[in-house]
Amino acid sequence: MSESSQTELEDVTVAVFLAQEGSEEIEFTEPTETVSEAGATVDVIGSETGEARTVNNDLEESESYEIEKTFEEVSADDYDAVIVPGGTVGADTLRTQEEGVELLREHVEAGKPAAVICHGPWTLIEAGVVDGRTLTSYHSLRTDVRNAGGEWVDEEVVTDDNLITSRNPDDLEAFCETILEEFANHRN
Template sequence: MTQMSDAKIVIVATDGFEQSELFTPLEELRKAGATVHVATLDGNAIKGWDQDNWGDSVGGDLKIADVNVDDYDCIVLPGGQINPDLLRVEPDALHLIQNFVSKGKIVAAICHAPWLLIEADVVRGREMTSYHSIKTDLKNAGANWVDQEIAISNGIITSRSPEDLGAFVSKIIEEVKEGKHPRPNAA
């Protein structure tokens, strides 16, 4: 068991993150007592996307390349179309996700962020959900796609959209409290 006051969580994102999908977990996980850092490609501020326009910025606490997996209990991957599409070609981001999975840490991805899980090759054989437009991408990568607000497979949490943020954050808290999730490698 992990107390939320002892939990450390890293949110990994770049410009074009869906604003609510970064800010809601950031604020709610901090309210729950966790230490939450934002990792960006260069460690600097990034700008969100809010529905049809650029939104607010959030400061970066560190570079994605400098995240030490052993320092964190969980990685949160916000969606938006732009953010995960930019990150899925970044070796440091993909390596980080693979390390979280291999070490049994909690991985939480919402909306289009499962694109990162596909690119990191960690979806095969797992039950997952996502924004409906990438359902086929997940299926083609070997995931069992379901249309529900939360899908969880051995500590890998996925959600569909901003409408599911309440359930998404609640499940992150629940899973972090449970501690490490030893898991088989993706099939």
């Protein structure tokens, strides 16, 4: 990474959602590291503070990471951008957490960028921000996206205004590159 790209997000504050358990580790760590290395201030947020256990390939327990702030402690005004990782259990859990869903809704409706990967679009669907939008996700969510009024496409990364979506961990390189570009373009 060049020196200029290391500071391209130095004035950007990013919230990264993390479920207490079941978020896909690489979909959490790679985007988080990408924006951190680009100079962004990053807060890991969830339903409660403390350790959160991630997974690999949805089924294998992996490392634990610290949730620093709760959804109730923060507001959409606190962040320039949001990242929501996948993981079937983690994404399913996040979409049931009303404070997190409301935070995401307010964030997206304010026109701020949200980067969501794999099963993470379940949270976008729950937030009611998919209607009329084009996005991608893990292939099993295509009917959910369509039922919510969105257009689902099979592409490694899709940007529709302030929504950035990707299908799975194989798309992380393109997803992270797009995050850097879109977060820099939407800075306040």
